[in-house]
Amino acid sequence: MFENLSERLERSFKILKGEGRITEVNVAETLKDVRKALLDADVNYKVAKTFTDTVKNKAIGQNVLTSIHPSQLMIKIVHDELTTLMGGETADINYEGHPAVILMSGLQGSGKTTFSAKLANYLKKKKNRAPLLAACDVYRPAAIDQLKVLGEQIGVPVYCETENKNPIEIAQNAIKEAKQKGYNLVIIDTAGRLAVDEAMMQEISAIKEAINPNETLFVVDSMTGQDAVNTAKEFNDRLDFTGVILTKLDGDTRGGAALSIRSVVDKPIKFIGTGEKMEAIDLFHPNRMADRILGMGDVVSLVERAQEQFDEEAAKKLQRKMARNQFDFNDFLAQIEQIKKMGNIKNLMAMIPGIGKAVKDMDIDDNAFKNVEAIIHSMTPKERENPDIINASRRERIARGSGTTLQEVNRLMKQFEQIRKTMKTVAGGKMPSLPGMPKFR
Numbered sequence: 001m002f003e004n005l006s007e008r009l010e011r012s013f014k015i016l017k018g019e020g021r022i023t024e025v026n027v028a029e030t031l032k033d034v035r036k037a038l039l040d041a042d043v044n045y046k047v048a049k050t051f052t053d054t055v056k057n058k059a060i061g062q063n064v065l066t067s068i069h070p071s072q073l074m075i076k077i078v079h080d081e082l083t084t085l086m087g088g089e090t091a092d093i094n095y096e097g098h099p100a101v102i103l104m105s106g107l108q109g110s111g112k113t114t115f116s117a118k119l120a121n122y123l124k125k126k127k128n129r130a131p132l133l134a135a136c137d138v139y140r141p142a143a144i145d146q147l148k149v150l151g152e153q154i155g156v157p158v159y160c161e162t163e164n165k166n167p168i169e170i171a172q173n174a175i176k177e178a179k180q181k182g183y184n185l186v187i188i189d190t191a192g193r194l195a196v197d198e199a200m201m202q203e204i205s206a207i208k209e210a211i212n213p214n215e216t217l218f219v220v221d222s223m224t225g226q227d228a229v230n231t232a233k234e235f236n237d238r239l240d241f242t243g244v245i246l247t248k249l250d251g252d253t254r255g256g257a258a259l260s261i262r263s264v265v266d267k268p269i270k271f272i273g274t275g276e277k278m279e280a281i282d283l284f285h286p287n288r289m290a291d292r293i294l295g296m297g298d299v300v301s302l303v304e305r306a307q308e309q310f311d312e313e314a315a316k317k318l319q320r321k322m323a324r325n326q327f328d329f330n331d332f333l334a335q336i337e338q339i340k341k342m343g344n345i346k347n348l349m350a351m352i353p354g355i356g357k358a359v360k361d362m363d364i365d366d367n368a369f370k371n372v373e374a375i376i377h378s379m380t381p382k383e384r385e386n387p388d389i390i391n392a393s394r395r396e397r398i399a400r401g402s403g404t405t406l407q408e409v410n411r412l413m414k415q416f417e418q419i420r421k422t423m424k425t426v427a428g429g430k431m432p433s434l435p436g437m438p439k440f441r
Contacts, residue, residue: 027059030074042226044260047085055081079290085259086286091243091268094214095123099132099178101186101211103171105204105239106219107231108192111247113143115219115273116189117150118281119245122271123185124156132183134174135160136167136207137191147189154278157183167191167203168210175211188213201238208239216241217270220261223248229260236265246284247273327420329376329384336369371404375412378402387416 031052038048058077094100102119106112120131133151135158137143144160151158159174171188178186190207193200208216218241220228235241244261249272262269269284376384378401383390390398390413399406 027056027074031056031059034078038259041259044226044229044264047260047263050263051081051085082259082290082293083287085263086289087262087268087284088286090283090285091270092283093123093243093270095127095129095185097184097214099175099184099186100129101175101188101213101215103188103190103204103208103211103213103216104219105190105216105235105241106192107221108140110192110219110221111273112192112219113137113146113189114150114276115245115247115271115281116187117147117154117156118273118278119271120151120156120185120187121154121278122281124154129185130183131156131185131187132174132178132181133158134171134186134188136170136174136188138165138167138170139191143189143191150278168207171207171211201235205238215243217243217245218267219245219247221248222246222272226260229264232261232265236267241267243268243270245269245271245273249274329379329387329416332416332419333373333376333384336373371402371408372412374402375399375404375409387413387420 034055035048035052038051039045043051055074055077058081059074093102095102104112104116104119116133120133123129124131133147133156135144135147137147144158144162148158148160159170159177161170161173164170167190174188175186178184188207188211190204191200216239218232218235218239220232222228232244244265244267246261246269261267269286272282272284274280274282375398378398379390383394383398395409395413396406399409402409
């Protein structure tokens with residue numbers, strides 16, 4: 001996400017290197033390159049021009065302190081304006097009500113149904129809500145079945161009427177069901193179309209008028225770039241939605257939608273989808289996104305994800321084992337599972353300042369731990385608990401059983417020993433260290 005834009009902006013700021021101060025001449029050259037970078041990222045032309053004009057006005061005449069380089073000052077100005085461009089403040093969702101009602105809208109293929117389930121899961125786990133999903137897409141084949149499967153996966157009930165083809169009635173009945181059974185949140189998944197059409201707009205407008213939702217959210221596929229912004233404007237003109245959800249931000253997106261959509265529709269981006277898993281949903285933080293665009297990483301989000309998987313009791317138990325040098329392969333496996341639950345590994349690494357550029361072209365996927373897990377699962381329970389007994393003959397058996405090579409088993413054993421020594425050294429700290437990730441080739 002945003003890799004190409006980040007590289008272009010980095011090159012743009014280098015124009016100011018060697019300059020003693022910011023002048024109209026050198027800032028104009030820098031911002032010309034910045035504007036090109038934004039346009040290449042599929043940012044709306046008017047948005048890109050307004051953005052660079054604002055940066056120029058703020059940059060020219062700035063007094064550069066002797067301890068600050070002109071390019072550093074320019075990065076600061078651009079960072080602040082990127083944050084403002086994307087909304088400035090984080091916009092949470094309004095889920096107050098008995099029940100609160102959230103209406104989902106968007107084109108077919110934007111990930112609306114999947115995100116409805118992700119949002120239900122998020123609000124259930126993080127906001128202690130009791131959600132009910134309502135299947136109001138009566139047109140797309142298997143749409144109701146898809147929502148049922150997702151609802152079962154996250155433990156959230158789904159209200160549907162398979163014989164009823166009136167989405168307004170289904171939505172109203174779902175709200176009644178929620179009141180009767182004590183659900184304090186209803187998320188209504190509606191039908192999408194392959195393109196904006198009058199029938200679609202009339203239907204979604206009629207549903208909104210009938211149920212008066214707390215939130216009307218527009219779900220948009222960020223991979224569609226500028227088309228996503230144009231579609232959002234058409235929806236907003238008719239629906240006056242309260243917020244935007246950007247899906248598929250983990251893909252090969254140029255980022256134009258994230259940077260343009262707030263300016264064009266004047267509605268906040270509330271959530272982003274960062275993967276296929278039900279947990280792959282984040283509140284949209286404009287300042288953190290600006291950090292990532294400018295290659296500064298996003299340590300706060302990384303720590304938050306780690307904290308979500310952090311079990312205090314398990315951590316204390318692990319710390320005691322580390323201090324006694326009793327960290328074993330069962331603990332190692334448990335730590336790998338925690339890392340995997342945090343999300344896509346490459347995206348996690350990109351959140352670390354300075355790492356994003358290094359991993360950009362690396363082939364890292366969610367199967368990065370597959371061989372390591374296979375090797376550990378091929379060990380006997382006794383071997384996992386007592387790694388020191390794994391001699392040469394046992395390593396050969398483990399390699400055959402896991403479908404890996406003896407060299408891979410030896411490499412893992414060596415890495416494990418290094419991790420165990422490091423963990424014993426730092427065991428006096430409050431937070432246990434996560435084990436190192438396997439080497440990627």
